[in-house]
Amino acid sequence: MPVNRKTSPPSRRSLLRALGGGAALGALAGCGVPAAYVGPGDRAGADLSATDKRLTWANWPLYIDTDDEDSTRRPTLEAFEKRAGISVDYIEEINDNDEFFGKISPSLMNHQRTGRDLIVISDWMCARFVRLGWVQEMDRSRQPNVVKYLDPLLSSPAFDPGRKSSVPWQSGITGIAYNRRKVGREIRHVSDLWADDLKGRVTLLSGLDEAFALLMQANGVDIRKWRADDFHQVCDQVERQVRRGQIRRFTGNDYIKDLAGGDVLACQA
Structure with missing residues (x-):
């Protein structure tokens, strides 16, 4: 965000709470917008993979490989589309975690679709999504590479024990x-x-x-x-x-x- 001297900045106390991690995120999710919480029984989405061969993926800029000679081409993504038969609409629309949260949270708290199938957010923001009940557990039987190759250091974060509701995209x-x-x-x-x-x-x-x-x-x-x-x-x-x-x-x-x-x-x- 730009430096703005005309508005009152957040207090150091509030910033300190935000930076503190787990407990603070739980407070933000639990009491900041209590009506936004989605109970376990309401989290499952319909599986349309058998008939809908399209995937919308929201990611950060420069978070996937591009061709050395043509930066508009993404070799890994192209290989996936060819192998899986799935067309991917890849959107580099995530600039800032809080900014993106504000963009899609109204839909999620109202149990509406966001128009995105995959999103990549930082782990602390992922924690907020998990605690708000905005995610569902993944079927690891359909994700053998996750089971086989996930780094043990990333396999069970505090916000998602057992890594049931998320998968790391990058660690850097x-x-x-x-x-x-x-x-x-x-x-x-x-x-x-x-x-x-x-x-x-x-x-x-x-x-x-x-x-x-x-x-x-x-x-x-x-x-x-x-x-x-x-x-x-x-x-x-x-x-x-x-x-x-x-x-x-x-x-x-x-x-x-x-x-x-x-x-x-x-x-x-």
């Missing part, structure tokens, strides 16, 4: 992307983002888990057991960089356009 890292040709040097540390010659041409991610985890690590914090003081230290650092105009804006995956277009020289990515 948040890092720093930059235009070395224009910057004229390597960027090796978060502190490098605060250089004077990058003023106004740096972006951070809007997702607290991604943005703050990297910033905390830069402060030498073990992010598996961070404390409130670590959080407040990062808040102070970010606020200071916002006030001095160092940070252009906070983004979802649309940092890609800023970086490619030259408006941004370095960013969380």
Whole structure:
């Protein structure tokens, strides 16, 4: 989201709760919109796979392989369509978890179709969907590759014990992307983002888990057991960089356009 000095920002207390993980997500799902909860008996959707050979898949930009010579082609997706006989409408429409949640949640809380068969969201947002009852258990007998190849480290997250209602699409890292040709040097540390010659041409991610985890690590914090003081230290650092105009804006995956277009020289990515 853009930096906006005209509106009151959320309190540090609310941000701290949001970043805290499991318990906070349960509170958001349980009491924020109680009428949105869907009971176990109402979660099953009709299986139309025998007659409907189309699939709509909502994903993030740059989250699937493309052909080296033709970026509009997606070899893995094309291979799937040929092998399965299923036509896939692949939409790169997810820029930010909260933004996408706001887009489809009205349909889900009213037991209506979203128009999408598959969605890819971050694990903490997936936790919210699970706790709201917006997902149903998958039939693993129809997914032998999941059973055979799923990394044991990802097989039973706290929000989905036994991984019954979700499947990991990617597991990766948040890092720093930059235009070395224009910057004229390597960027090796978060502190490098605060250089004077990058003023106004740096972006951070809007997702607290991604943005703050990297910033905390830069402060030498073990992010598996961070404390409130670590959080407040990062808040102070970010606020200071916002006030001095160092940070252009906070983004979802649309940092890609800023970086490619030259408006941004370095960013969380």
